[in-house]
Amino acid sequence: MTDKKKAVVLVSGGLDSATVLAMANAQGYECYALSFDYGQRQISELNAARAVAKAHGAIEHKVVRLSLNDFGGSALTDNNIDVPEEETEGIPVTYVPARNTVFLSLALGWAEVLGASEIFIGVNAVDYSGYPDCRPEFIDAYEKMANLATKAGIEGHTLSIQTPLISLTKAEIIQAGLTVGVDYSLTVSCYQADNHGQACGRCDSCRLRAKGFEDAGTDDPTRYQS
Template sequence: MSVDFQSMHARQPNAPAVVLLSGGLDSATVLAIAKKLGYAPYALSFRYGQRHSSELDAAVRVARSIGAVRHEIIDLDLRRFVGGSALTDDAYAVPTSPGPQDEIPITYVPARNTIMLSVALGWAEALGGLDIFFGANAVDYSGYPDCRPDYVKSFEATANLATKVGVESHEESTRFRVHAPIIKMSKAEIIKTGIELGVDFSQTVSCYQANSEGLACGQCESCRLRREGFKSAGISDPTHYAK
């Protein structure tokens, strides 16, 4: 599967779009897609209490490299809600092997995408934009409930119910859209798309527990999916590993 750039072009040239940017492989590709489609991308990242800041350092590099109009990093400390995720509570260890397929993994952060998309919605409305992009993926993903197509559709409906623009608009062309362009793509397909768009994946950090230098552990689920993606794509893995 690939992105249909012909049918997904921006509503108008350089229309503002907010792009959630974690600093990882997926979100970097989504930022490049938004740029390719003709949007003026405004990158949005969060310091939410994740285990390391290396991914935010990566987000800064990626936003600059791809050409975001502006990049904001919002402080939102989810560690204050103790429990629930290995990414925000040190009492839980980051798993190094896949868990049962019918269980949501401990790396799921409660309501994270909903919180981040809500902030993105506020910024988009303030910018006079109608488009939000984020890197949800329902193929090579860890079973997160807020990465499913039904969730994306639901949040888009909420966006149009909860905003001045949504309430006042009577035409589909002037309503909010939430874009998840890689949601049905495999990790290999995402990587190939990113390469075609000139994404430098050596700048990205996907590891759940990268060290202060951005070196990946090579053992967590995110590292495994990333490594297998490059292998399936037939592309040399540019990831910087600690070991």
């Protein structure tokens, strides 16, 4: 018998979610990794998610298939919208409408089935590209809703949403990840990576990642397209 707490960890295959999974594992949680094939522009991040889940302590890894590309509305789910390669003001076109709300809802369902008391998600309100569903206000509101909407919550088995990266810079995230043994060479952050997981080096996510490694003063293991 184990007395470890169970946690569902959202794992995209990117730098942030890999860090969160390794952190949760280091804290002694039994980690159940959850990823989504949601019709995103590139699928190499899911290959990265599988590698990250295997390397960093997931008891089980599920990939749920969705079709957010049926709605479009984002450069990540609609091939008619270009991924921007220059900085833009406001909420960028790479924002996927309601994505974290959808993802957290499915994580909530699995957590209730597992009897897990925590959901870990790698949202960040510092280097977060302007996404509204990465803010503390959203997480707080969702956690309150989750405990109102579930049998577990009504019966007093409170669920919490853990966001250990929410107030960290990208450099601080990388430094924290290195202390818990994250292998960042396994991760893919690029919005338009090729089928081999090689990054474009030009999109917003690539720029944030490169600056993070530079500011952290550590080697960047990212593989770039030639």
